[in-house]
Amino acid sequence: MNKKLPVILLSAVLCLSLLVGAIVALCTAANKDDEKPMTDLPSASLSGEESVLEEQALVSVFYYGDLRLGTAAKGDTVDALKQAVLTLLGGEYEMAEELTLREEQSSAAPLTVDALAKKVAGIVKSDYTLGCGLYINGVLSAIAEDKTVLQKAVKLFTEGQATEEGVHMELRGLEYVEGVLCKTEELMSKTEVCALLSLCTDLRLELPEVNYDEVDRFLEGGDLPDITPVLVQVVSERVDEEIAFATLTKEDSSLYQGQKVLLQKGEAGSRTLTYMVTYEDGVEVSRVLVEQVVNSEAVDEVYAVGTLQKGTATGVMAWPTLEGRISSYYGYRYLFGVTKLHGGLDIAIPTGTKLYAADGGTVICASDKGNGYGIYVIIDHGNGLKTYYAHMSKVSVKEGDKVNKGDYLGLSGATGRVTGPHLHFEVRVDGATVDPLLYLPKER
Ligand SMILES: [Zn+2]
Structure with missing residues (x-):
């Protein structure tokens, strides 16, 4: 505030002196045409901050390129202004033009560096956008x-x-x-x-x-x-494919552990798959399944697997041999003047024919006990049931062995009281003979 008062006083004084000067000049001009023209008066086109009527002096003026910014205060430098501008701009912007100081005749009041810097920053920013x-x-x-x-x-x-x-x-x-x-x-x-x-x-x-x-x-x-550039191709591809069959097992208590019987043969199915396949420059980069049509379902393969422990009877007997013919049935017959029970089934087979256990059980005899049976095998099937295999030539099991149904016992022969080679097969229930045909399957 107190700075303005002397300026106003000074302006009043200057105005008076200029007015006097102007009158003198007008008078002079009227007399001498070749004297200085009126345009020599202070220009009115200067910035509003500068007084029209002030007396001109040689001052420093800041320029941004060719754009006049304003009068510099005493001692202000280009570097000081530049620094102030850069501080305001914050480093992201660049000044397109040079800042310079030029000596000029001017009566304009000087501007502060801050004011000048704001001007420049505004001009610089107006050239930029996001x-x-x-x-x-x-x-x-x-x-x-x-x-x-x-x-x-x-x-x-x-x-x-x-x-x-x-x-x-x-x-x-x-x-x-x-x-x-x-x-x-x-x-x-x-x-x-x-x-x-x-x-x-x-x-x-x-x-x-x-x-x-x-x-x-x-x-x-x-x-x-x-x-x-990548050349991308997306194509639909159809592929016929086999459907693998599943393999299932069913436990079967009529089979021994480790035995496996095919119940149903597996059959592969077929399906048609549609993929969307993406190639980049000819190389497959992705394959997406988009459709699946089953043409025929697969059929499971099913096996029966045994659960019976070794030496256990299945309850259903099998023929001890599938060869030979039945030469003598179970029953009473008159022989040598005496009616006698034939306690077993005679099957005529040559010596050396393989014999098999009719059912699972424990071997309780496997030798020649010196009676009419010759070399024979007895298998105890439990529940009072036993089977006898008589007149054998060779025994391949021993007493105490656990045998499964169908296990190999030895070879047939003609030992003991015989008239020729055959197998004498007996079934006993609680020690008494019964007709083996009641226990053996009808079909051999
Ligand atoms: Zn017999």
């Missing part, structure tokens, strides 16, 4: 007004490439980043970005709206990142 940056492989390569411009450019470029039917081009390594500060003049149009992509890929896009001459300036900015 755009959307296109980064190619991490390198900022183009900036457009917004993302859609960049995306449209990429679309225009990729769709404009001549590719085979069903093949389209993709550019990889592109990233869009919003809010990238740039100079307004650096913003690129769709066709400019498109041309830039051509330069990055070495693929010319022959579209009338793409002008390659206008993108020459991008080359001056340094190396452009390379883009290797």
